[in-house]
Amino acid sequence: MSGGSNYLDPNRPDTVRLGVGEARALGEGALARIGYGDDDARIITDQLIDNSLCGYRFAGLPRILAIAREAKTRNARRPVAIVHETPVSALVDGGNNVGYVAVYRGAEIAIAKARQSGIAAVGVYDSYFSGRNAYYLERIVEAGFVGLHTASGAPHIVPPGATRPALGTNPIAFGFPSAEGPVIFDIGTAALMWGEVLLAAETGEELPPGLAFDADGNPTTDGREAAKGGVAAFGGHKGYGLAFAIQALGLLAGAAIPRGQAQDYGFLFLVVDPGTLLPGNPFAAQMSELVRAIQRTPRREGVEEIRIPSTRAFRERERRRVEGILVDRAVIAALEAL
Numbered sequence: 302m303s304g305g306s307n308y309l310d311p312n313r314p315d316t317v318r319l320g321v322g323e324a325r326a327l328g329e330g331a332l333a334r335i336g337y338g339d340d341d342a343r344i345i346t347d348q349l350i351d352n353s354l355c356g357y358r359f360a361g362l363p364r365i366l367a368i369a370r371e372a373k374t375r376n377a378r379r380p381v382a383i384v385h386e387t388p389v390s391a392l393v394d395g396g397n398n399v400g401y402v403a404v405y406r407g408a409e410i411a412i413a414k415a416r417q418s419g420i421a422a423v424g425v426y427d428s429y430f431s432g433r434n435a436y437y438l439e440r441i442v443e444a445g446f447v448g449l450h451t452a453s454g455a456p457h458i459v460p461p462g463a464t465r466p467a468l469g470t471n472p473i474a475f476g477f478p479s480a481e482g483p484v485i486f487d488i489g490t491a492a493l494m495w496g497e498v499l500l501a502a503e504t505g506e507e508l509p510p511g512l513a514f515d516a517d518g519n520p521t522t523d524g525r526e527a528a529k530g531g532v533a534a535f536g537g538h539k540g541y542g543l544a545f546a547i548q549a550l551g552l553l554a555g556a557a558i559p560r561g562q563a564q565d566y567g568f569l570f571l572v573v574d575p576g577t578l579l580p581g582n583p584f585a586a587q588m589s590e591l592v593r594a595i596q597r598t599p600r601r602e603g604v605e606e607i608r609i610p611s612t613r614a615f616r617e618r619e620r621r622r623v624e625g626i627l628v629d630r631a632v633i634a635a636l637e638a639l
Contacts, residue, residue, distance in 0.1 A: 308624050309617060309620050309621060309624055310621075310624070310626070310627045312627070313627065315504075315629060315630055315631070316627040316628060316629055316630060317627070317628055317630055317633055318624075318625045318626070318627055319625055319626055319627075319628055320625045321350060321354075321622060321625075321626075323625075324346075324350050324353070324361075324362060324626060324628065325346055325347075325350060327362065327628075327633065327636060327637075328342070328345070328346035328349055328350065328362050328365060328636075329342040329343065329346050331362075331365050331369075331636040331637070331639050332345055332346065332365060332368075334639050335365075335368070335369045335374065335639055336374075341398075341399075341402050344401060344402055344405050345365075345368075345399065345401040345402065348401055348405075348432050348433065348436045349361050349362055349364055349365070349401075349432070350362075350626070351433075351436055351618070352364075352432065352433050352436070353621070353626040353628075354617070354618040354621045354622060354626060355433075355435075355614035355615070355617060355618045356613070356614055356617045356618075356621075357433060357614075358500070358627070359494060359496040359497040359499070359500040360432060360433050360494070360496050361626065361628070362628055362632060362636060363496070363499070363500050363503060363629070363632045364430070364432065364496060365636060365639075366499075366503065366632065366635050366636065366639075367430065367496070367499050368399055368430060369639055371429065371430065373397055373399075373429055374399065376397055377397065378396055378397050378398050379394070379396030379397060379398075380396055381393060381394070381395055381396050381398055381402070381403050381406045381407075382394050382396065383410065388414070388417065388418050389414060389418045389420050389421055389422065390414070390421065390422045390423065391407075391410050391411075391414065391421075391422075391423045391424075392423075392424050392426070392554075392555055393406065393407050393410060393423060393424065393425040393426070393555075394426065394427055394555075394558075395407075395425050395426060395427045395428030395568075396427060396428075397427055397428070397559075398428055399428065399429060399430050400425075400428045400429055400430045400431025400432065400452075400566070400568065401430065401431060401432050402428075403425050403427075403428035403431075403568075404425050404428060404431040404432075404437060404452075404568045405437065406425075407423050407424075407425040407568060407570060408423075408437040408440055408441060408450075408570060410423050411423040411441065411448075411570040411572045412440070412441055412444045412446065412572065414572070415441075415444070415446050415572040415573065415574050416444070416574075419573070419574040419576070419577030420572065420573050420574065420577055421570065421571070421572040422569070422570070422571055422572075423569070423570040423572075424553060424554030424555050424567065424568065424569050424570075425554060425555070425567070425568040425569075426554055426555030426556055426558050426559060426565075426566065426567055426568075427555075427558065427559040427566075428566055428568065429454070429455070429566050431452050431566075431568055433487065434450045434451075434452060434472045434473070434474030434487045435474050435476070435485045435487035435611065435614070437450055437474075437570070438450055438474045438475070438476030438483070438485050438487065439476065439483050439485055441476055441570070441572055442476040442477060442478045442483035442484075442485070443478075443483060445478055445574065445575075445585075446476075446478070446572045446573060446574055446575070447475075447476065447477055447478070447572070447573045447575055447584070448474075448475070448476040448570065448571065448572045448573075449473075449474070449475055449476075449569075449570070449571040449572075450473070450474045450476075450568070450569065450570050450571075451471070451472070451473045451474075451547045451550045451551070451554075451568070451569045452469070452471065452472050452473075452547070452551070452566070452567075452568050452569075453468075453469050453471050453547050453548045453549075453550065453551025453552075453554075453556055453565070453566060453567045453568075454469025454470060454471060454495075454551075454565075454566050455469055455564065455565060455566065456468060456469065456531070456564050457469055457470050457491065457495050457498075457531050457532060458470060458471070458490065458491050458531060458532060458533070458534050458541070458544050459514050459518065459530070459531040459532065459533060460534075460541055461533075461534075461537065461538060461541055463518070464514075464517065464518025465518060465530075465531065466530070466531030466532075467564065468490075468534075468541075468544045468545060468548050468564070469544070469547075469548060469551075469564075469566070470489050470490065470491040470494055470495050470532070470544075471489070471490045471491070471543075471544040471547035471548060471551075472487065472488060472489040472490065472494075472547075473487075473488060473490070473543070473547055474486065474487035474488070475487075477584075477588050478575070478584065478585045478588065479585050479588035479589040479592060480585050480586055480588070480589040481589055481592070482615075483611065484588060484592065484609060484610065484611055485610060485611040485614075486610040486611065487610075487611075488535075489535070490534055490535060490540050490541075490543045490544035490547060491532045491533070491534060491535060491540075491544070492512040492532055492533045492534060492535045492540070493508065493509075493512050493513060493527075493532045495532070498513065498524055498527045498528055498532065499524075499528060500524070501524025501527070502524035502525045502527070502528045503524075503629075503631060503632065503635070504524075504629055504631055504632075505524070506524065507522045507523070507524075508521070508522045508523070508524055508527055509522070510522055511533075512532055512533050513526075513527035513530065513531070513532050513533075514527065514530040514531050514532070514533075515527065515529060515530040516529040516530045517530070518530065548563075548564065550567070550569050551565070551566065551567025551568075551569065552567060553567070553569060554567035554568055554569040555567055592609050595607055595609065596609065
């Protein structure tokens with residue numbers, strides 16, 4: 302880690318700065334104590350650290366606390382297995398494994414099928430907590446493919462006019478290869494991701510006003526109260542409609558199979574080898590030209606650059622590899638107490 306004080310994330314008295322190796326040891330150790338084997342602990346921790354490096358504080362090591370407290374974690378786990386398959390598709394039983402593992406396996410299957418057939422559709426069900434969609438898309442793109450990934454979940458989004466949640470936070474992500482590397486666009490359809498709510502419940506921080514609701518559907522800024530209720534969709538009716546569509550795509554991924562419930566977890570991958578559509582596969586070069594064309598757009602006064610999705614996260618990741626990542630002391634204490 303750098304010894305300088307000009308950090309990307311300034312030091313705070315309620316945090317500890319950890320190097321990647323230290324964060325990995327903390328995460329893998331905590332996961333081992335709640336029953337995860339070496340391979341699964343490595344896969345989970347690898348994503349959590351990458352999330353932190355890319356600037357998503359709520360999606361880092363604090364997620365282990367959510368895994369530990371989730372009732373599904375205490376239920377028996379089965380090996381991840383393909384239950385229905387064609388040359389271009391697979392339906393995957395996640396075996397009640399946490400999504401960081403089951404969806405990771407689903408992405409591996411999608412990549413293998415796209416290599417073989419040029420296109421792949423893979424659904425994963427009976428899983429939960431898959432983390433950051435961009436993490437999986439980056440691996441798909443690094444294999445040379447264009448990818449789309451959606452994740453439906455248990456209800457956390459409160460529909461406009463409702464008092465109780467009815468949709469998951471339901472993220473959607475797109476990944477594209479370019480000559481300069483992956484270009485990823487990843488958004489949640491909630492005004493706040495559920496991990497942000499859970500982190501606020503853990504640390505006592507206030508949530509922004511107007512985005513969260515308590516168990517009775519009343520607006521709240523208290524993370525503990527919001528954890529009993531839900532959050533709004535982003536962008537009003539537009540975000541709500543997108544969350545609805547992603548919940549429906551979850552059904553295509555088998556979401557209703559484990560418990561017969563339409564409002565449940567379902568993870569869908571659609572992966573395409575650009576060469577399947579474009580002779581000679583010029584896609585990566587064309588994607589780079591698209592990025593350059595957008596960046597050449599005339600800028601308003603005081604604007605340094607026209608930013609492309611994922612650029613900020615990738616730049617910050619390289620800097621935090623050197624500077625380390627901040628972890629709340631309360632989170633470290635809770636992890637060590639597991």
